């Protein structure tokens with residue numbers, strides 16, 4: 001999709017991943033494996049497939065391992081080649097990004113919110129609208145969610161476009177929720193957006209998931225954005241303030257979203273990906289057969 005208006009993707013990755021302690025004590029959450037690749041690699045692949053030219057990672061100073069993972073490691077490549085492991089070296093080189101050309105690291109030292117994280121990326125973005133990818137939201141489907149969104153954005157939309165899905169009434173308080181005014185195909189138009197509303201005041205059940213294509217005016221809005229829900233500078237609030245001038249639409253993507261910010265979501269994503277790979281069919285079949293077999297009698301104590 002080279003030639004798209006959307007050239008930059010921002011990855012907010014500064015969170016400390018406390019929900020996954022102790023696993024995240026020494027390993028950033030974004031580097032936890034979903035089968036054999038770190039969570040962040042799925043997001044990078046999705047951005048690359050969507051034709052993104054520059055990826056800006058907004059990181060916490062304590063999480064240098066993300067940088068080590070994302071960028072090329074020429075010493076490791078040379079070592080692998082010396083030891084006859086050229087295919088491993090080639091695989092790593094294909095996955096990694098080159099500093100400055102296509103990967104930039106910005107710092108968010110304090111947890112001031114998602115809106116603040118996006119603002120930290122401002123000095124490094126290329127001209128035009130920007131994509132934001134929250135790597136916690138792993139979206140598995142035939143086509144990458146961001147590719148679908150950018151195709152829709154380039155064809156029909158300007159302003160702000162956010163990925164959406166329907167959630168249950170008791171789940172609205174975990175998401176940004178749109179005030180929907182109409183729907184045409186995969187697109188919903190909206191005249192408002194509110195962060196994590198209580199179920200009784202939520203304007204709809206159309207929830208934002210972690211993919212955004214935002215008009216560049218978002219940065220000016222974020223510069224002056226007051227703290228909102230949870231005392232944090234919310235991306236949702238800055239988007240909502242821009243609706244009158246640039247508009248807002250929700251995009252129903254075709255894939256399935258897994259919330260890898262939770263242990264259950266991480267497990268579900270792992271199982272989904274495993275079910276798509278023949279090499280794991282024996283393990284999954286055996287597990288299902290065992291789970292379905294009648295419970296065994298407990299062994300009596302001696």
Ligand code: G1P
Pocket residue numbers: 114134137174175176177195196207208209210235236261
């Ligand atoms: C963030 C956004 C929220 C969005 C959600 C999607 O919340 O603030 O609007 O619905 O991501 O995953 P978080 O999950 O970081 O609290």
